[in-house]
Structures are given as structure tokens and as C-alpha cells.
Amino acid sequence: MLTYVIRRILLLIPMLLTISFLVYTALELTPGDAVSALINPELASRLTEAQFYELRESYGLNKSFITRYGIWLGNVMQGNFGHSLAGGVPISTIFLDRLPATLELSLVALFFSTVLGCILGTYSALKRGSITDSSLTVIGMVGVSIPEFFFGLVALLIFALNLGWLPVGGRLLPGYETIWDRIPHIVMPAMVLSLMMTAGVMRYARSSMLDALTRDFITTARSKGLPEWRINLLHGFRVALTPVVVLIGFRLPVLIGGSVIIEQVFQWPGLGNEFIGAVRGSDYPLVMMIALFSVFTVLMASLIIDVLTALIDPRVRLS
Amino acid sequence: MPRTQDVALSVKNLKTYFYTNNRCNKAVNGVSFEIRKGKTLCIVGESGCGKSVTASTIMQLLPALSRIEQGQVTYHSDSGDVHIEKLQRDGKEMRAIRGSEIAMIFQDPMTALNPVYTIGFQIGESLKYHTDLSTKEIREKTIDLLRGMGISLPEMRVDDYPHSYSGGMRQRAMIAMAMSCNPKILIADEPTTALDVTIQSQIFELMDKLKAENETAIMLITHDMGVVAELADDVAVMYMGNIVEAGTVDQVLRHPVHPYTRALLKSIPVLGRGRNQDIQPIAGSTPDPYDRPIGCQFAPRCKHRIEACDVMPQEVTFNGTQRVMCWRYKEFLPDAG
Ligand SMILES: Nc1ncnc2c1ncn2[C@@H]1O[C@H](COP(=O)(O)OP(=O)(O)OP(=O)(O)O)[C@@H](O)[C@H]1O
Numbered sequence A: 001m002l003t004y005v006i007r008r009i010l011l012l013i014p015m016l017l018t019i020s021f022l023v024y025t026a027l028e029l030t031p032g033d034a035v036s037a038l039i040n041p042e043l044a045s046r047l048t049e050a051q052f053y054e055l056r057e058s059y060g061l062n063k064s065f066i067t068r069y070g071i072w073l074g075n076v077m078q079g080n081f082g083h084s085l086a087g088g089v090p091i092s093t094i095f096l097d098r099l100p101a102t103l104e105l106s107l108v109a110l111f112f113s114t115v116l117g118c119i120l121g122t123y124s125a126l127k128r129g130s131i132t133d134s135s136l137t138v139i140g141m142v143g144v145s146i147p148e149f150f151f152g153l154v155a156l157l158i159f160a161l162n163l164g165w166l167p168v169g170g171r172l173l174p175g176y177e178t179i180w181d182r183i184p185h186i187v188m189p190a191m192v193l194s195l196m197m198t199a200g201v202m203r204y205a206r207s208s209m210l211d212a213l214t215r216d217f218i219t220t221a222r223s224k225g226l227p228e229w230r231i232n233l234l235h236g237f238r239v240a241l242t243p244v245v246v247l248i249g250f251r252l253p254v255l256i257g258g259s260v261i262i263e264q265v266f267q268w269p270g271l272g273n274e275f276i277g278a279v280r281g282s283d284y285p286l287v288m289m290i291a292l293f294s295v296f297t298v299l300m301a302s303l304i305i306d307v308l309t310a311l312i313d314p315r316v317r318l319s
Numbered sequence B: 001m002p003r004t005q006d007v008a009l010s011v012k013n014l015k016t017y018f019y020t021n022n023r024c025n026k027a028v029n030g031v032s033f034e035i036r037k038g039k040t041l042c043i044v045g046e047s048g049c050g051k052s053v054t055a056s057t058i059m060q061l062l063p064a065l066s067r068i069e070q071g072q073v074t075y076h077s078d079s080g081d082v083h084i085e086k087l088q089r090d091g092k093e094m095r096a097i098r099g100s101e102i103a104m105i106f107q108d109p110m111t112a113l114n115p116v117y118t119i120g121f122q123i124g125e126s127l128k129y130h131t132d133l134s135t136k137e138i139r140e141k142t143i144d145l146l147r148g149m150g151i152s153l154p155e156m157r158v159d160d161y162p163h164s165y166s167g168g169m170r171q172r173a174m175i176a177m178a179m180s181c182n183p184k185i186l187i188a189d190e191p192t193t194a195l196d197v198t199i200q201s202q203i204f205e206l207m208d209k210l211k212a213e214n215e216t217a218i219m220l221i222t223h224d225m226g227v228v229a230e231l232a233d234d235v236a237v238m239y240m241g242n243i244v245e246a247g248t249v250d251q252v253l254r255h256p257v258h259p260y261t262r263a264l265l266k267s268i269p270v271l272g273r274g275r276n277q278d279i280q281p282i283a284g285s286t287p288d289p290y291d292r293p294i295g296c297q298f299a300p301r302c303k304h305r306i307e308a309c310d311v312m313p314q315e316v317t318f319n320g321t322q323r324v325m326c327w328r329y330k331e332f333l334p335d336a337g
């Protein structure tokens, strides 16, 4: 198992190198150069020509492309992501500022969609052919095919503007910091963000469960005189779960992509919101670093999912 | 006729039909037989004749689109007769019988065990639901069972997952599971078809030993006449949902009467009789289960067909325990010349 995890981590390295190289190349092609973006622009404006040259020299800006990439990579790995063009704020500061909000939103959405999707999908499979099953199937189809921002806007219109039950947007009002103050803010964005994923997980859990229920070991379990709940959940669902976890891994990028839009719709102060701002303001260093960061997140998530899959499947766990 | 107190289970005029795509498949169409206590009943017949459906009916393990149409399945338990056909499929009474009074082992041990649970867990489940044993006692009993099935190092193998067991070991584990609560009846549906020959004989030896030790009645479904000759006390020959001939192993194998039984015996090589056996495959093939002949099901393939065969023959009992469904059976009796 440990070797499996280590091998899996080693596999990540070439991927990360390739992607960071692509990001770096893109940064080089944008106006200004990547390394000068590492220097605080406030500081740079106060420098004399000679001092600036020295500084460029010290950052290795006059060296070859590959060397510059190496220097940049070294900086990134130490947490120096460079500076945003807008206001010259270090990008790492922006990350520290915005990341918690994004994490909060995506983790809540991930939790919702996994739990809800599994429950609905399993229920649907167990009640195969019933009205509940057919309605859930239709809802699922609608769920995966209608874009999230549309749901977001409709939800805003109904629950915030018409009914006034939930706030229109934002994460926290200054001064209100208990968890009870936070919940109303996160309910809508998290729900909307998890909708598509829930529908996907539900559909997949349903078919995976149906498949599991036709397997021979279900008959064996029944022949032992076990009660139905145990046959369905302990034997059926447990086996159906593995492919569902894999699917959730595959869908994570969709969740991350979705959060960009949802954060915008609900004015959620996260990285996605920042990303849109950066794109609008042609803040290339920031855009690239956020992109690099999301790729990194997706890869890490897929690593976690793989390890999880291995943990719940003894055939992988033990080999 | 065996006395009733010797009978573990009796099936009377059982009909189990499948309803798929608005068509009806009369998979089991009026079979009657008895499983005697501590004896082995072998059910033989070509693929699709309804052997597995009969077994599933006894356990009420039928798929949703099939149902018991008619007839009785009576389990003669120590505390009185239980009419299985009247019980709710997955109701409490049926569950109390499954795995405890009547247990079953299946054809493919590779797929019959759940890959995500240890062997010990899966055997323990039966004990957990049918006995009052504590978790610790269940574990000890499970290890004992595995040891009894000839699995070496059972203390360690009990925590292994099915994928690390070989096919033969899995079937042993399945038998351990089935025997865990000392069932009165063990139903084995082609338990060795998926295993190789040497393992086959070990599994059958094991079953025979268990039968002798625990007085378990066995209903064994098989294609292998050699196995029948070796293990069976009684034999029932099925064809297209009917038992066309039944009796003791001597009666059916030595003095087969029904043309189908005789054709079947000639079509199968017998182990140990050498290479130059006179093997004659049965001419023709089994009819479409959705479009069955009206009369004798075997008539279209039968060399002895007459006009009367267009009507379903009555079942006749002779020689005490031998039964046959054939209009012309008298002509085929051993003393008919
Ligand atoms: N799950 C099912 N759905 C629909 N029809 C079925 C099902 N199981 C069995 N049947 C039908 O019932 C009839 C009897 O099948 P059964 O499985 O009992 O045959 P069998 O004698 O066990 O054959 P084999 O030797 O191949 O196992 C066949 O016509 C088969 O098509």
C-alpha cells in the first residue's frame, strides 16, 4: 500500500513539471517577463536603471530560458508566486486571503453532492421502476444538462430576492462570525454548486448499484438469510461505492470550474472570483498562478481519490 | 414411498413460471420429488431444463419476474411442516430458514463471494444471524469450520479476502458458510462445474463426509453421470421443466425406462470406461422455452414417438419408487424384453 502511494506520488512529478513549464512559457510570452513579475512593482518603480539591472541580474533574468524557468520554479516552490499586476500585491497573499473561502465552498459542495448523490442514487436503484425512480432519473438528466449559473440566478431570484430567506451573496458580514451567521451565506452557493455534481453522482450511483445488485454474491448473501437492508447496503452499496468514488475524482475539475462561476454569481470572495477579476484586468501572472494552482489541486485530489479507492478495494490495497 | 418422517423436503406439482417481455416461460412445469433425510438426491438434465430454477424456488431466491404458479414446497422441520411456497419471499420466516435450515452453494465460487469482505466475515454473517454466539465465538467457530473444510492455517486465512483464495478453496469456504449452521438440507447447484477435475473429487468427498457426519440431506444438481453414480441415493431426470424419470440411483442408472434418460446416458462418456465408448449425442436440440410442445416435451426428439405423445403423459410409479412420464414406458421396462 505504501509503495503504491509513493509510486503514485512519483507519477505526479513529471505531470507537475510539464504543466508548470507550460505556465511559465505562457508567462514569458505575456508583456513584461515572469521574473520581473516576481519583484514588487512598487519597489521596482523606485529603482534606478543600474539598480534595476543589478536586480535583474540577481534574479538571473539575463540567463537562458531554461535557467530562468529553474529559478522561477524554485521561487514558486518556496511560496513566492510573484506579484499581481494590480496593486503589486504578492500573489501568495491573495491566495492566503481567498483560498479559505473557496475551500469552504467546494468542500461543502463536495460533501453535499457525495452524500446526497449516493443516497438518492442508491434509493433510486432499490426502487427501480417506481415513480420516485423515474422522477429522480428525469431530475438527474435536467441536473446534469442545465448550466449552474442558470440555477444560481434562479435560486437567487427565488430565495434571496422574492422570499428573502437567504442573503443575496457574500460570505460574512463584518462582525458576524459564528457558524450560525455563516450558514445562511453558504447554503445557496454550495447547493447550486453541488447540483450538477449531485445529479452526476446520483446517476452513477444508481447504475453502479443496479449492477452490484445483479451480482452473484447478492444471491449468496440472500441465501444466508440476511435481512434486505444488510444485503442492499453492506453487500450491494459497499461494492457499488468503489466506481462512484472514482467518478467523484473525475468530476472534481468540474466542481472547481463550477466554483469560478458560482463564486461570481453569489459574490463569494474566493479564488474563482479573483480569477474572473484577473482575467478581466489582464492580470496575467495572477491568472496563470491560479490556473497552475487549480491544476495542482486537481492532481492532488486525484491522488487522494486513488488512495481512497485503494483503501476501499482490498484487491488494490493488498497488491 | 419413503415414510414421511424420513423426508426432509417434499415438492408437489411445483410450477414456476418466468414472465419476460410479456411472454411466459414455464421453466418448471409440475415437478414432484422428495429429498430424504441424510440422503443425496441428484438432479440431472440438459442445460435450461429448470434445475436451477427448481433449486431457487425451494430457497425462494427467484428473480422478481418469476413466481411460484402452483404446487407445494414443504419443509418437514423438527417442529412441524413449513409450507415454503406460502411464505413471503424475503419475510422473516423465509430468512430464518435460509442459511440455517436449508443452505445453498453455487456454481461459480469466483463470483459467489463478495470481493470486499474477508472470508471470515462472510462465514460469520450466517452465524451472526442464526445463532446466539458472541463475536469471539463466531470467529472461533469460523476458524473451526475452515479447518474442517481442509483449509490450512485457518487462523490466518480467515482474515483473507476471496481474491487470495484459489477456486477450490473458495468453494470450500462456500461450503463452510453453507454448513455453518448445520442445515438439514444442502442444495448444491453444479458446485464443481467451474473447478478442475482433481478439485472436483475433493469437493464431492467433502460433501459426502459432511452428509455422513451431520445427517444433512443433499440436493445435488449436476451434469456428470459419474458423480451421480458415485454420490446419489436418488436421481431425478429433468427435461424441459418436467421430471421425466426418477427413482433410486440403481433404478435410474441401471434400468432407465424413459427414452430421454436412456438417450442421456448414452450421450455422456462415463469416467473409467475407457476411450472407446459408444457415445451417441441426443439428436436435435431442446425446444424454444417460450414455444414448448403441447404433449410430451421430449416427443420431437424421440425415436419412439407415436401419436399419443401429443398429449402430456401421466406420471406412473412402478417398482415401488421408480417414476416415469412416458406413454410407452411398459415397452421399455427391463423385463419387457
Ligand atoms: N433469471 C432468469 N430470467 C429469465 N429466464 C430465466 C432465468 N433463469 C432461468 N430462466 C429460464 O428458465 C429455464 C430454466 O433455466 P435453469 O437455469 O433452471 O436451467 P438449468 O437446468 O439450471 O440449466 P443449466 O444446466 O444451464 O444450469 C430456462 O428456459 C431459462 O431461460
Ligand SMILES: [Mg+2]
Residues within 6 Å of the ligand: B051, B052, B053, B189
Ligand atoms: Mg443451472
